[in-house]
Amino acid sequence: MSEQNIMVQVSNLALTYQSAEGEIEAIRDLSFSVADGEFVSVIGPSGCGKSTLLSIIAGLLSPTAGEIRLAGDGSIGYMLQKDSLFPWRTIRRNVLLGAEIKGGGLRAAEEYADSLLKTYGLWEFRDCFPGQLSGGMRQRAALIRTLAVRPQLLLLDEAFSALDYQTRLAVADDIYSIIRREGKTAMMVTHDISEAVSLSDRVIVLTKRPAVIKSIYDIRFAAGRKSPLQCREEPEFREYFNQIWRDIDVHV
Amino acid sequence: MSMSEGPVSPERTAWLRRRRRDRLLVRSAKIGLLAGLLLLWETAARWGTIDPFITSSPSRFTGSILNLISRGELWQHLSVTTFEVVCGFLGGTVLGTLIAVALWCSPFLCRVLEPYLVVLNALPKIALGPIFIVWLGAGPLAIIVIALSISLVVSILEVLNGFLSTDRDMIRLVESFGAGRLGVLCRVVLPANLPTILSSLKINVGMSWVGVIVGEFLISRAGLGYLVVYGSQVFQLDLVMASVVILSVVAACMYFCIQWIEQRLLRRRGVNG
Numbered sequence: 001m002s003e004q005n006i007m008v009q010v011s012n013l014a015l016t017y018q019s020a021e022g023e024i025e026a027i028r029d030l031s032f033s034v035a036d037g038e039f040v041s042v043i044g045p046s047g048c049g050k051s052t053l054l055s056i057i058a059g060l061l062s063p064t065a066g067e068i069r070l071a072g073d074g075s076i077g078y079m080l081q082k083d084s085l086f087p088w089r090t091i092r093r094n095v096l097l098g099a100e101i102k103g104g105g106l107r108a109a110e111e112y113a114d115s116l117l118k119t120y121g122l123w124e125f126r127d128c129f130p131g132q133l134s135g136g137m138r139q140r141a142a143l144i145r146t147l148a149v150r151p152q153l154l155l156l157d158e159a160f161s162a163l164d165y166q167t168r169l170a171v172a173d174d175i176y177s178i179i180r181r182e183g184k185t186a187m188m189v190t191h192d193i194s195e196a197v198s199l200s201d202r203v204i205v206l207t208k209r210p211a212v213i214k215s216i217y218d219i220r221f222a223a224g225r226k227s228p229l230q231c232r233e234e235p236e237f238r239e240y241f242n243q244i245w246r247d248i249d250v251h252v
Numbered sequence: 253m254s255m256s257e258g259p260v261s262p263e264r265t266a267w268l269r270r271r272r273r274d275r276l277l278v279r280s281a282k283i284g285l286l287a288g289l290l291l292l293w294e295t296a297a298r299w300g301t302i303d304p305f306i307t308s309s310p311s312r313f314t315g316s317i318l319n320l321i322s323r324g325e326l327w328q329h330l331s332v333t334t335f336e337v338v339c340g341f342l343g344g345t346v347l348g349t350l351i352a353v354a355l356w357c358s359p360f361l362c363r364v365l366e367p368y369l370v371v372l373n374a375l376p377k378i379a380l381g382p383i384f385i386v387w388l389g390a391g392p393l394a395i396i397v398i399a400l401s402i403s404l405v406v407s408i409l410e411v412l413n414g415f416l417s418t419d420r421d422m423i424r425l426v427e428s429f430g431a432g433r434l435g436v437l438c439r440v441v442l443p444a445n446l447p448t449i450l451s452s453l454k455i456n457v458g459m460s461w462v463g464v465i466v467g468e469f470l471i472s473r474a475g476l477g478y479l480v481v482y483g484s485q486v487f488q489l490d491l492v493m494a495s496v497v498i499l500s501v502v503a504a505c506m507y508f509c510i511q512w513i514e515q516r517l518l519r520r521r522g523v524n525g
Contacts, residue, residue, distance in 0.1 A: 100439075
């Protein structure tokens with residue numbers, strides 16, 4: 001993969017929190033890269049600093065040491081666990097939120113957002129308020145809101161965790177196919193091993209705090225890449241699952 | 253919820269009939285309670301069980317109200333009081349929200365002023381009434397300031413609390429789009445807290461009534477509060493009761509108006525932001 005264009009280069013990243021009780025070393029010396037068009041998952045025990053890593057890449061937190069290099073204009077789109085659609089805005093106005101904040105060329109942004117709404121079946125719901133949509137539809141609207149600012153890199157922070165299991169499988173399939181279709185690079189943080197294996201090209205396993213890289217898996221299926229739901233049927237799926245499960249090393 | 257089409261089942265007809273009967277029962281009991289109490293009051297006064305000179309009676313205070321209307325005094329007192337109340341709760345809510353915004357914008361200011369707000373909140377603001385009257389003169393301005401002072405501190409605390417508990421993820425989201433502090437305020441914090449501000453407005457209506465009536469007791473120039481005090485001083489209980497009845501009707505009307513506005517604003521949640 002090293003021949004491909006690098007989209008994100010994380011070098012020697014470290015983050016230490018300061019609190020009244022003392023210092024908390026969340027991340028220690030993390031280095032990895034994500035190629036253009038790749039789907040990478042970061043997985044690890046809960047509280048290991050996975051979400052912190054995404055916040056740093058998104059520029060919401062400054063690292064204590066190390067650096068992050070983003071290719072191109074470095075624009076990112078952030079998707080959180082909850083869809084965080086604003087209940088006081090219609091779906092269309094929610095989708096336009098990023099463009100409004102970034103400013104400049106609102107007309108072009110509107111056209112692009114409208115085309116996304118049409119392509120992904122939300123056009124007829126454009127004037128609805130989020131409360132009138134199902135959980136899956138809302139998550140789709142949240143993705144379109146993220147895509148509407150034309151990000152080069154998508155960051156998904158436990159993006160499906162708030163949904164019930166059946167919806168979650170369907171929405172993961174749905175969101176995955178949209179991300180692939182739009183040719184976006186994506187980094188997903190999750191605690192769900194099956195989700196990571198079924199969606200990703202590569203899975204990065206982190207240790208518990210302070211987080212360092214435990215292992216990296218290239219996810220390859222002999223039968224070729226299919227939809228996340230179908231991937232779960234492949235013979236390799238169980239092997240990857242078991243390996244990662246061992247790496248995470250959960251103690252109850 | 254799926255509604256079954258076609259013929260209505262006998263169970264449903266029975267359920268609907270039972271529900272209609274229940275509603276009718278509650279409604280007639282509501283009206284009956286008021287009518288019964290008024291009737292009891294009136295008959296007790298007529299039979300001499302109670303002394304209408306001290307307790308007044310429905311027919312006597314109704315006469316007082318009609319008398320006030322015919323002399324044109326009712327509108328004068330009513331408009332004075334209503335104006336003061338509206339100024340009090342609007343001022344309290346608007347000023348309270350503005351101060352809450354300032355405190356949200358500056359965590360430093362917030363931490364410095366916190367103990368002062370706590371003490372001011374605990375203080376019975378009515379105690380400041382005489383001070384306001386000395387400073388601002390015995391007129392409507394002092395009354396409005398008394399009403400405002402009662403609602404202001406609670407509004408600040410209430411609205412600030414709402415601001416501080418705004419959904420973290422929504423804030424993180426607009427920040428990831430590159431919004432600064434002002435952007436977060438205008439796009440998330442204020443619209444997300446419209447329900448909080450409106451509920452604080454609703455509470456302030458009640459507070460403002462208390463402030464205005466107490467202010468009119470103290471200043472005794474005009475208004476429904478003045479009528480109550482004046483009536484009691486000249487021992488005209490009919491006038492006192494008439495004022496209290498008018499007060500309760502006007503206060504209830506105002507409350508329902510505010511509630512209606514609140515529902516309108518929150519139903520069309522698209523207008524803000």
